[in-house]
Amino acid sequence: MTCSLAVGEALAAWMAGEATPWLPQRGVAPDRPMLRRWPIRPDGDLHETRLVEDR
Numbered sequence: 001m002t003c004s005l006a007v008g009e010a011l012a013a014w015m016a017g018e019a020t021p022w023l024p025q026r027g028v029a030p031d032r033p034m035l036r037r038w039p040i041r042p043d044g045d046l047h048e049t050r051l052v053e054d055r
Contacts, residue, residue: 006023013020026032037051 010020010023010028014025019025034054036054039049040052041049
């Protein structure tokens, strides 16, 4: 629910042909490039961060 206002604002701007400087349209496109690796913190400790790779 906390993102619904921002989503509505972005969609309304894009439908009107306007830009949203705080959210690039390419960043939420379905065909955007996806990460192959991402950090995880099993215990929540920043010093224990590991990278997990997509296989």
